[in-house]
Amino acid sequence: MNWTILKTEEDYTEASERLMDIFHAVPNTAEHDELELLSLLIEDYDKKRYQLPRVDVRDIIKAKMQERGLKNKDLEPIIGSKSYVSSILSGERDITLRMAVKLRDFFNLPSDLFLQAQS
Secondary structure (H helix, E strand, O other): OOOOOOHHHHHHHHHHHHHHOOOOOOOOOOOHHHHHHHHHHHHHHHHOOOOOOOOOOOHHHHHHHHHHHHHHHHHHHHHHOHHHHHHHHHOOOOOHHHHHHHHHHHHHHHHHHHHHHOO
């Protein structure tokens, strides 16, 4: 089949079903090329139609703190003084690049979370 940009849910369903049929295609074959094309078309359709909600990195940090049983004072070595930690977590101050790196490493978070917060 000659695939084009997916415009309808029917197109999307058809492409998804075909992708599953050829999922284990052997590299360097026409089927594998079709698989790669379908992957791109499906990804494009998903991005245009299904927006994931933005997550506030502060909420993620608070959830990680709760998960680990941490208090605000436990972040003082990473962020700074008690009042600074409080103002960061409340949203009164922005997370700096230096803090983002330290928080990313401390909580093992993806860097994208911090980039998303800035856009």
